[in-house]
């Protein structure tokens with residue numbers, strides 16, 4: 001029995017044991033001085049090996065991406081009443097351009113295609129557009145989120161300019177309750193690449209909201225906002241299906 | 249660059265974003281290079297570095313002085329995360345050779361310790377016999393299971409641990425000891 005356990009040291013060191021065996025081995029470590037010594041020795045012998053790595057330059061924009069994703073992890077869920085807002089119109093020419101990009105994104109995110117089209121046609125109804133451009137207005141943009149097929153959910157996303165910084169406010173209704181560690185995750189997409197943009201869990205009425213200060217550094221052309229249901233609050237890319245989305 | 253890692257980590261603990269950014273700037277390249285060495289893929293390496301820093305940021309108290317030197321701990325976490333990622337994707341790079349990173353523009357180490365240790369270590373590794381080189385690589389940098397290593401070398405399972413220790417000890421002997429480190 002003991003001998004069997006001692007044979008697991010290498011796999012323990014390399015994290016190759018399943019949870020149960022891992023815990024069993026840690027128990028064994030408490031009892032087996034040989035294994036403790038060997039483990040200490042392995043750690044000592046390998047301590048500096050990472051320095052053998054040949055230097056490789058990380059992508060120049062990696063830092064921005066990573067820190068933005070890291071710092072949004074502390075984002076707290078806020079339950080706020082979202083006031084009714086008039087959409088902020090843009091000049092026709094500019095709007096046209098902005099609607100083209102979502103289609104590119106949609107080709108990557110097939111489930112979004114329908115929604116992008118839905119928005120396109122909806123947008124066309126508002127052809128009488130004011131020529132005034134939105135400048136430092138508080139609300140940069142409001143979009144209603146379109147439910148994916150078979151979803152009863154609905155919601156709104158707003159981009160708000162606050163002291164030169166952009167905040168994304170997302171609100172949704174009719175959300176299913178979460179179970180276990182599930183959370184609703186908001187994503188901002190740029191050319192099909194998702195960036196985390198707020199996490200929330202709905203209240204008992206199925207309503208949820210989150211305010212997210214967009215702090216992904218650098219120039220970004222967000223083309224889509226989407227909400228998914230994720231198994232836990234640390235998904236780096238969407239694991240769940242898109243429930244709600246809209247072109248931006 | 250005056251703050252020590254321990255001081256910075258203390259501030260991270262208190263929610264200081266700038267402190268985390270300083271740690272990031274200090275170790276980005278080393279951790280990325282380490283993860284790239286293990287995974288062989290830049291995208292995966294980036295994901296690993298991100299995972300490491302998310303843990304560092306969100307899991308308060310994940311590091312403590314009892315876990316040894318901060319940099320060693322950070323490197324170990326990066327190594328383990330890289331191996332995990334590889335395993336999740338069930339993609340072990342087929343290229344097990346050392347020093348075969350195809351790099352269009354050669355880069356340099358940005359940390360003193362890395363610079364010193366790195367060249368000595370790579371030199372020492374290159375002087376190991378082919379079998380022992382491969383053993384260090386498969387065990388440490390690929391994190392293979394005992395069984396997998398036994399298969400690779402076509403040796404009995406029971407002899408794997410001994411062979412690993414032998415290779416590592418041999419390597420240790422060949423690296424000149426610069427100073428006494430906390431490798432207790």
Ligand SMILES: [Zn+2]
Nearest residue numbers: 005006032035
């Ligand atoms: Zn034992």
